[in-house]
Amino acid sequence: MSPFLLTRTLPEDATDAALRADVLHGLTHTPKTLPPKWFYDAHGSELFEQITELPEYYPTRAEREILIDRAGEIAAATGARTLVELGSGSSDKTRHLLDAFTDLALYVPVDVSESALTQAGHALIEERPGLDVHALIADFTGAMTLPETPGPRLLAFLGGTIGNLLPAERATFFAGLRALLSPGDALLLGTDLVKDEQVLVRAYDDAAGVTAAFNKNVLTVVDRELGADFDAGAFDHVALWDADNEWIEMRLRSRTDQTVKIPALDLAVDFTAGEELRTEISAKFRKEGVRSELAAAGLELAHWWTDREGRFALSLSVV
Ligand code: AVJ
Numbered sequence: 001m002s003p004f005l006l007t008r009t010l011p012e013d014a015t016d017a018a019l020r021a022d023v024l025h026g027l028t029h030t031p032k033t034l035p036p037k038w039f040y041d042a043h044g045s046e047l048f049e050q051i052t053e054l055p056e057y058y059p060t061r062a063e064r065e066i067l068i069d070r071a072g073e074i075a076a077a078t079g080a081r082t083l084v085e086l087g088s089g090s091s092d093k094t095r096h097l098l099d100a101f102t103d104l105a106l107y108v109p110v111d112v113s114e115s116a117l118t119q120a121g122h123a124l125i126e127e128r129p130g131l132d133v134h135a136l137i138a139d140f141t142g143a144m145t146l147p148e149t150p151g152p153r154l155l156a157f158l159g160g161t162i163g164n165l166l167p168a169e170r171a172t173f174f175a176g177l178r179a180l181l182s183p184g185d186a187l188l189l190g191t192d193l194v195k196d197e198q199v200l201v202r203a204y205d206d207a208a209g210v211t212a213a214f215n216k217n218v219l220t221v222v223d224r225e226l227g228a229d230f231d232a233g234a235f236d237h238v239a240l241w242d243a244d245n246e247w248i249e250m251r252l253r254s255r256t257d258q259t260v261k262i263p264a265l266d267l268a269v270d271f272t273a274g275e276e277l278r279t280e281i282s283a284k285f286r287k288e289g290v291r292s293e294l295a296a297a298g299l300e301l302a303h304w305w306t307d308r309e310g311r312f313a314l315s316l317s318v319v
Pocket of ligand 1: 051059159160161163164203204211280281282
């Protein structure tokens with residue numbers, strides 16, 4: 001068997017059906033919304049990789065610092081033989097974890113981006129002879145099943161992507177993760193932390209405009225996949241801090257009154273000048289909040305590690 005296996009857990013057209021449903025629902029409700037998972041076509045994934053290197057975007061560097069410092073402790077606490085990573089992207093930071101696990105037999109990256117999975121998977125098996133990689137194209141926000149793999153398993157959900165879910169969605173999601181874990185398995189969760197508003201807003205509205213391009217890329221995806229005629233130049237990138245909900249919101253603000261046609265849905269969508277389309281929430285956390293959300297799903301917070309500046313946290317729960 002090749003050490004790299006790629007499995008689509010959904011039929012090829014399920015992605016298309018999900019996009020149609022999300023666009024139809026999101027653009028015919030007030031306020032208009034689109035889910036962030038549609039940012040990540042090949043170009044969007046590339047833009048996100050650029051974001052992780054921006055001076056303003058600290059979460060990736062902060063999380064990498066924790067992984068470098070704590071990988072040994074994580075490996076010792078879990079003894080994992082399978083590492084499952086949800087939303088693995090480029091698997092870049094994961095290398096620090098992979099290095100620390102002496103008994104690891106299998107890495108299971110799970111992502112919606114086939115291009116990211118293929119690239120990362122091939123690079124990893126070349127770097128690490130002996131490691132099997134079984135990549136899954138899957139939407140982890142839906143019902144998930146995992147292949148039979150050697151235990152104990154460590155389920156990692158890094159990068160702060162949990163913050164893309166609304167609180168009620170997180171509760172369902174954590175309960176679903178708990179159901180995937182058997183005794184001895186563990187969950188490693190990355191969460192960005194509440195901090196100074198300016199620091200947060202700059203991380204989502206960088207001077208070079210990469211995040212703006214990333215945000216607008218979702219319109220390009222809808223144009224290409226559904227034949228729509230969104231003009232990305234007719235929208236402005238908006239990033240704001242919602243202090244009540246403690247989350248960053250990204251929006252696209254229509255510069256003019258305009259109508260966008262979406263032929264695949266037989267739909268025309270009106271925007272008034274200044275109207276905003278919400279494309280992402282990125283919630284920021286506090287330790288007690290993480291503890292109680294995990295507890296509500298039957299998961300006990302066993303370790304809490306932050307970077308030296310206290311910007312980002314990794315939590316470990318062992319079942
Ligand atoms: C990949 C979801 C963790 O919310 O910070 C980066 C995505 N959006 N810049 C985040 C993102 C705008 C990122 N996550």
